[in-house]
Amino acid sequence: MTNTMTIRRPRFTTHADGTDATLTIHEIIGSGDGPTVGISASIHGNEPTGTEIILELFRLLQSTPIRGRLMLLPVANPRAYAVNHRFTPIDELNLNREFPGDPRGNYTQQLAAAITREFLEVIDVHLDFHSGTDRPTVDYVYLWNDEALSRSFGSTVLYRPQPSREGTTFSGTTKVVTLDRRNIPVVVVELGGGIVDQKPYVKRGIAGLLNMLRQLGVMEGDVIPPPPQTVVKGIKTIRPTQAGLLETMAPPLGQVIHKGQLLGRVVSPYTFETLEEIPTPYDNGIMILSHLSRNLVESGDYGYMVGDLDGAET
Numbered sequence: 001m002t003n004t005m006t007i008r009r010p011r012f013t014t015h016a017d018g019t020d021a022t023l024t025i026h027e028i029i030g031s032g033d034g035p036t037v038g039i040s041a042s043i044h045g046n047e048p049t050g051t052e053i054i055l056e057l058f059r060l061l062q063s064t065p066i067r068g069r070l071m072l073l074p075v076a077n078p079r080a081y082a083v084n085h086r087f088t089p090i091d092e093l094n095l096n097r098e099f100p101g102d103p104r105g106n107y108t109q110q111l112a113a114a115i116t117r118e119f120l121e122v123i124d125v126h127l128d129f130h131s132g133t134d135r136p137t138v139d140y141v142y143l144w145n146d147e148a149l150s151r152s153f154g155s156t157v158l159y160r161p162q163p164s165r166e167g168t169t170f171s172g173t174t175k176v177v178t179l180d181r182r183n184i185p186v187v188v189v190e191l192g193g194g195i196v197d198q199k200p201y202v203k204r205g206i207a208g209l210l211n212m213l214r215q216l217g218v219m220e221g222d223v224i225p226p227p228p229q230t231v232v233k234g235i236k237t238i239r240p241t242q243a244g245l246l247e248t249m250a251p252p253l254g255q256v257i258h259k260g261q262l263l264g265r266v267v268s269p270y271t272f273e274t275l276e277e278i279p280t281p282y283d284n285g286i287m288i289l290s291h292l293s294r295n296l297v298e299s300g301d302y303g304y305m306v307g308d309l310d311g312a313e314t
Ligand SMILES: [Zn+2]
Pocket: 043, 044, 047, 130, 131
């Protein structure tokens, strides 16, 4: 028995170049009963690794029967994705801060309202993929409201945030759309990015996604138990205060870094002097986001993210 696969392109407004503004949603219906699982990526247009992971899932679904229904939203913010930009170019707003949106609001709010109506309100579980951009690389999973499902993705570092984040899809789905009505499970994956080969991240992403789908009963097969995992409750984002070439000196992602070690340094590409040395913020930290190649940064760009191991669950 194979899946029924259809593509829907609901229109929510027009663009000034005469084209329709649409969402692109794949609906995949399996043969037996099961939940409706929504999988989205590229809510931030310059975090494209999740879109590749959904592409690989789509290919697998040609020959892998499912139970229930999948709704794939591979590119949540098409205008931002097209120009590799975090925000919507039309109004420079962060889509992930505008949920549940407003059909009479600005463009990004109209987009958010369309995603809420066509996607968030019809799903039972939401799996949302973010990544690093074409500079930093990231590797962790948010632990929001479904611990077992979040852990089943298989990342070694998870983050239990302290509530709440106004306007993210999480508050959009739980507070406004579902917390009062449905309270659906949400897993937010942060994986990949950087000027490095994305294949290993896509491979890990599809493996983790398939494991979550087995956990949800959408796919057949045994759930692979997660590796030893660290759950941090505090994360610090460290931004360079000087522009230049950022050279990382920190250990790889997922590894421990202690007070006194440097995360990296900013070197002038003109004079070659060291403009800034960037220390790690915690006595005992774990690497969550880093620059894996020598990257040009502006002052204030994403530099590093370090999780606090003191008070973490291991
Ligand atoms: Zn993001």
